[in-house]
Amino acid sequence: MSLEKRVQNSIRNIPDFPKPGIQFKDITPLLADPALCREIVDALAAQLSGLQLDVVMGIESRGFLFGMLLAQRLNLPFVPVRKAGKLPFHTVSHEFALEYGTAKVEVHTDAIGPGMQVLIHDDLLATGGTAGAAAELALKLGGHVAGFSFLIDLAFLDGKKALEHYSSRVESLLQY
DSSP states (O other): OOHHHHHHHHOEEEETOSSTTOEEEEOGGGGGOHHHHHHHHHHHHHHTTTOOOSEEEEETTHHHHHHHHHHHHHTOOEEEEEETTOOSSOEEEEEEEETTEEEEEEEETTSSOTTOEEEEEEEEESSSHHHHHHHHHHHHTTOEEEEEEEEEEOGGGOHHHHHTTTOSOEEEEEEO
């Protein structure tokens, strides 16, 4: 069975969460299988071949899980992108629209240096709003968005299109 099929079989669908009409893709069952997690990280890393990267940014909170492992696999620093008010040092922030309001994300001001090639990772690409906000943070700090990496792409929401002006590399392991 292919890796994509094994990952798909391990994802739990939760109907009407966090609100009616949304089919939540729960990746926590994947975390119970260390061998599958290693294969996922290897596959995500393989998708990035040819990219020159300096750092991996992972988006709170589920983007931390595979983002940190991916950074380790690529031997790169990991930078957490957090919700406003969660980081202890000097931060830069970006506010963005959600389907149901607005949100603000932050990163430490010393996390990205001028000219750094940044990979942005999250578990799931929906509309692209959160990943786009992370890209804006990288740009505010002088970085360049080299690419995006996702475990899951909800392709029917067309989030990839929202990110293509930051980078032509928008990779995912699995599409719905």
